[in-house]
Amino acid sequence: MMLARVADSLYWIGRYVERAEHMCRLSDVMLNATLDRSDAATQVARIALLAVGDTNVSKAQAPYEAALALTLERGDGGSIFSSIAHARENARQVRDQITTETWERLNIIYLRMNNPDAVKAFHDGSQVFLHDTIADLHLFKGAGDATMSHGEGWSFLQLGVHLERAQLIGSLLDVVFGERRRRKPLADHFALTSILRMSCALEPYLRVYTAELQPRHILNFLMLDEDFPRSIRFCTTQIESHLAAITRHAGLSANAGPERLAGRLKARLHFADMDELEAQGASAFLKTVLDDCWAIHRSLYDAFVAYSLEDRLPA
Amino acid sequence: MEAIVSVKRDQPTADISNPAVPYDEMVKRAGAVHPHYTALEARLATLSPEELAERQRTQERFFLLQGITFTVYGAESSTERIIPSDILPRIIPGSEWSRIEAGLIQRLKALNMFLADIYSHQQILMDGVLPRELVLNAPSYRREMQNLYVPHKAYANVCGSDLIRQPNGEFAVLEDNLRVPSGVSYMLANREASRRVFPGTFRSAGVRGIDRYPDLLLTTLKSMAGNWRPNPQVVVLTPGVYNSAYYEHAYLARLMGVPLVEGRDLVVHDNFVYMRTTRGLRRIDVIYRRVDDDFIDPLTFRRDSSLGAAGLFNAYRAGNVMICNAPGTGVADDKAVYAYVPAIIKYYLNQDAILPNIETFLCREPAQLSHVLANLDKLVVKAVGASGGYGMLVGPHSTKAQQAEFADALQADPANYIAQPTIQLSTAPCLIDGNVEPRHVDLRPFILCGEKIVVTPGALTRVALRKGSLVVNSSQGGGSKDTWVLTESKGDAK
Numbered sequence: 001m002m003l004a005r006v007a008d009s010l011y012w013i014g015r016y017v018e019r020a021e022h023m024c025r026l027s028d029v030m031l032n033a034t035l036d037r038s039d040a041a042t043q044v045a046r047i048a049l050l051a052v053g054d055t056n057v058s059k060a061q062a063p064y065e066a067a068l069a070l071t072l073e074r075g076d077g078g079s080i081f082s083s084i085a086h087a088r089e090n091a092r093q094v095r096d097q098i099t100t101e102t103w104e105r106l107n108i109i110y111l112r113m114n115n116p117d118a119v120k121a122f123h124d125g126s127q128v129f130l131h132d133t134i135a136d137l138h139l140f141k142g143a144g145d146a147t148m149s150h151g152e153g154w155s156f157l158q159l160g161v162h163l164e165r166a167q168l169i170g171s172l173l174d175v176v177f178g179e180r181r182r183r184k185p186l187a188d189h190f191a192l193t194s195i196l197r198m199s200c201a202l203e204p205y206l207r208v209y210t211a212e213l214q215p216r217h218i219l220n221f222l223m224l225d226e227d228f229p230r231s232i233r234f235c236t237t238q239i240e241s242h243l244a245a246i247t248r249h250a251g252l253s254a255n256a257g258p259e260r261l262a263g264r265l266k267a268r269l270h271f272a273d274m275d276e277l278e279a280q281g282a283s284a285f286l287k288t289v290l291d292d293c294w295a296i297h298r299s300l301y302d303a304f305v306a307y308s309l310e311d312r313l314p315a
Numbered sequence: 316m317e318a319i320v321s322v323k324r325d326q327p328t329a330d331i332s333n334p335a336v337p338y339d340e341m342v343k344r345a346g347a348v349h350p351h352y353t354a355l356e357a358r359l360a361t362l363s364p365e366e367l368a369e370r371q372r373t374q375e376r377f378f379l380l381q382g383i384t385f386t387v388y389g390a391e392s393s394t395e396r397i398i399p400s401d402i403l404p405r406i407i408p409g410s411e412w413s414r415i416e417a418g419l420i421q422r423l424k425a426l427n428m429f430l431a432d433i434y435s436h437q438q439i440l441m442d443g444v445l446p447r448e449l450v451l452n453a454p455s456y457r458r459e460m461q462n463l464y465v466p467h468k469a470y471a472n473v474c475g476s477d478l479i480r481q482p483n484g485e486f487a488v489l490e491d492n493l494r495v496p497s498g499v500s501y502m503l504a505n506r507e508a509s510r511r512v513f514p515g516t517f518r519s520a521g522v523r524g525i526d527r528y529p530d531l532l533l534t535t536l537k538s539m540a541g542n543w544r545p546n547p548q549v550v551v552l553t554p555g556v557y558n559s560a561y562y563e564h565a566y567l568a569r570l571m572g573v574p575l576v577e578g579r580d581l582v583v584h585d586n587f588v589y590m591r592t593t594r595g596l597r598r599i600d601v602i603y604r605r606v607d608d609d610f611i612d613p614l615t616f617r618r619d620s621s622l623g624a625a626g627l628f629n630a631y632r633a634g635n636v637m638i639c640n641a642p643g644t645g646v647a648d649d650k651a652v653y654a655y656v657p658a659i660i661k662y663y664l665n666q667d668a669i670l671p672n673i674e675t676f677l678c679r680e681p682a683q684l685s686h687v688l689a690n691l692d693k694l695v696v697k698a699v700g701a702s703g704g705y706g707m708l709v710g711p712h713s714t715k716a717q718q719a720e721f722a723d724a725l726q727a728d729p730a731n732y733i734a735q736p737t738i739q740l741s742t743a744p745c746l747i748d749g750n751v752e753p754r755h756v757d758l759r760p761f762i763l764c765g766e767k768i769v770v771t772p773g774a775l776t777r778v779a780l781r782k783g784s785l786v787v788n789s790s791q792g793g794g795s796k797d798t799w800v801l802t803e804s805k806g807d808a809k
Contacts, residue, residue, distance in 0.1 A: 001592050001593065001594050001597060002574070002592055002593055003574055003576060003580050003590060003591065003592055003593075004580070004591040004592055004593055005577070005579070005580050005591070006574070007593045089556070092382065092556050092561070092565075093555075093556050094575075095382070095562075095565035095566075095569065095575075096565045096566075096568040096569035096574075096575045097569075100381065103381075103382065104380050104381070107380060107382055108380065111379070152593065246593070249593070249594070250593050250594045250595075251594055304593040305593070307595070309582060309591075309596075312595040312596050313584055313596065314584070314585075314587075314596070
């Protein structure tokens with residue numbers, strides 16, 4: 001049993017932390033592209049910006065500035081700074097629910113980003129800055145895993161992480177493979193490795209498919225791989241199991257809205273067929289996945305957070 | 316720390332009415348320290364200024380990482396500051412503490428009896444011990460509390476009195492904080508930090524433990540629930556994350572293992588109070604509220620408050636929930652009622668006060684008013700209703716114009732003012748820029764009252780970090796330090 005507001009905050013900590021981590025990777029890949037003046041580099045920067053949701057692709061001409069803004073722009077609600085600040089603000093509101101060890105990790109990241117010298121630190125070594133931030137975010141997740149009770153609150157946090165991750169990877173895949181936006185097929189080796197880097201998938205991919213980089217395999221891996229923690233399929237499995245745990249804690253029946261939706265989404269990915277998917281086009285499938293994620297988010301609120309009081313008052 | 320009320324006194328001028336040199340907690344006379352400070356002094360002698368400064372930095376980092384901060388909101392961005400914490404502990408020997416403890420228990424017992432009386436038969440007013448209108452016209456008197464049953468007659472469950480040590484070495488009570496006193500998290504955090512800074516000295520000194528405070532607080536709160544329900548649900552009610560004492564609210568909730576709720580989490584239905592959980596509504600039995608009286612229920616008190624819950628007070632009246640501290644306790648720490656506390660102790664307990672008051676002039680009495688008016692340049696004048704250092708005149712540091720302004724105000728509304736002599740707080744050694752220097756300090760111990768009264772053997776020592784300053788407020792350059800209360804046998808070496 002926990003306060004609905006607390007569950008809500010934990011869920012958003014998960015989402016914001018995951019978002020910050022993803023944005024760090026996109027920034028990092030963009031910066032990497034600045035080292036290379038080829039067309040492929042511009043293309044990668046454009047993909048990264050589109051995946052962030054920034055439609056002003058002219059920024060792709062100046063990837064360093066774009067990465068700086070994405071990292072530290074305070075006025076931009078989507079920047080890494082904003083995500084970290086929001087995550088920490090939520091953590092402060094539920095300071096009594098998370099362990100000191102977990103809190104400290106998040107607080108350290110915030111203190112560094114909020115430091116007046118942060119911009120200077122970024123200029124001095126932008127990739128080190130982002131690398132450290134990602135490493136600290138991993139420490140945060142690790143500290144949580146090792147010290148927090150894996151009960152209801154933990155499930156809400158994990159639910160936030162995996163719903164956010166499924167949506168972020170889904171959007172990225174749609175930008176790269178969706179036929180709605182595709183300009184020319186991705187074939188360049190640099191571009192393909194960059195896509196894998198954006199989802200932290202390069203090494204795990206190589207282990208499965210070897211150095212043979214093929215768009216079809218990349219799509220298959222990021223969408224349908226069973227074991228890779230950033231594949232959409234893996235995320236849906238997590239979403240389903242954490243929702244089942246929450247439903248059980250709350251004493252609701254398993255037929256309640258969110259769990260049914262999560263089960264359906266999991267099945268979609270579990271039984272997806274790559275050939276069929278290619279024939280129908282990835283966009284349509286990804287749209288269904290993203291719509292399902294939103295539906296789960298909404299039903300989560302209806303069931304556990306913003307429920308109507310009338311049904312719950314004692315008779 | 317919003318509820319920490321200021322101790323605003325200033326250096327006396329070369330005035331013969333107060334020639335005293337402040338009492339020093341460590342130094343007895345030139346070259347000799349009090350016996351309970353010898354171990355610490357010996358340890359300090361072995362540390363270089365750099366080593367001390369390094370320890371100070373370690374301590375500050377500890378506070379920063381823990382998020383023990385208050386936020387300063389600016390136009391563009393907000394910055395977080397730590398409340399300065401000095402690494403040198405303030406030490407109180409066991410025998411001295413026993414006296415403080417007895418005095419605090421006596422005082423809270425009498426004040427709770429006073430509250431129970433004021434909110435029922437008002438016998439003390441019938442007997443003319445204090446003027447009826449002084450109590451009933453006090454802004455903190457809550458008519459809504461009249462004839463309401465409070466278990467154990469424990470109205471003030473958590474009390475944080477402000478003590479000061481006078482130049483003669485005797486502790487006196489400056490203020491009784493019976494509303495929502497704060498600072499206890501700093502007491503606990505300072506202890507956690509000072510154990511790391513001086514582990515050896517700490518171990519051998521025989522310092523009494525304070526870490527049971529959260530446990531004792533929970534027991535006190537549960538004892539207020541009576542036996543209605545086997546496992547009473549306790550919560551901490553906070554105004555929210557933007558309150559300057561939010562860290563403390565979260566800290567206490569976490570250490571007690573109870574939910575930290577905000578007004579928006581609460582629902583009152585049929586005079587029962589519930590919180591919204593992921594499993595639906597859950598009934599609440601005891602609310603340790605860190606929200607002022609005015610804001611706990613918009614239906615009963617301030618209508619524009621969104622910090623409390625509508626209908627909460629009626630649920631309290633119905634006996635379905637306990638609010639701790641009870642609303643209306645502020646009348647017993649009113650600045651004018653303060654002057655009568657020794658009489659209140661005498662009246663209910665037939666005892667003399669163990670801890671003395673500071674001499675207080677009530678301007679409502681014509682004779683005392685004329686004395687105050689004649690000595691405005693020497694006294695500290697306070698408005699009765701105000702707190703936090705507002706509406707105050709510090710005589711020795713005021714201009715003629717300010718004095719004239721106060722003289723007018725006093726004559727226009729004498730009942731609203733009291734005056735006290737300017738008192739030198741005692742000094743304790745503090746680490747200032749790598750050097751050990753004396754700074755003025757006060758003492759805030761915490762007393763819990765439910766079925767029983769318990770005093771935690773420790774306190775928050777607040778420090779005026781600016782040289783010569785007597786202002787210990789965190790908002791005005793004040794800091795804090797750990798307070799070591801020694802076991803009876805230690806520290807009393809004669």
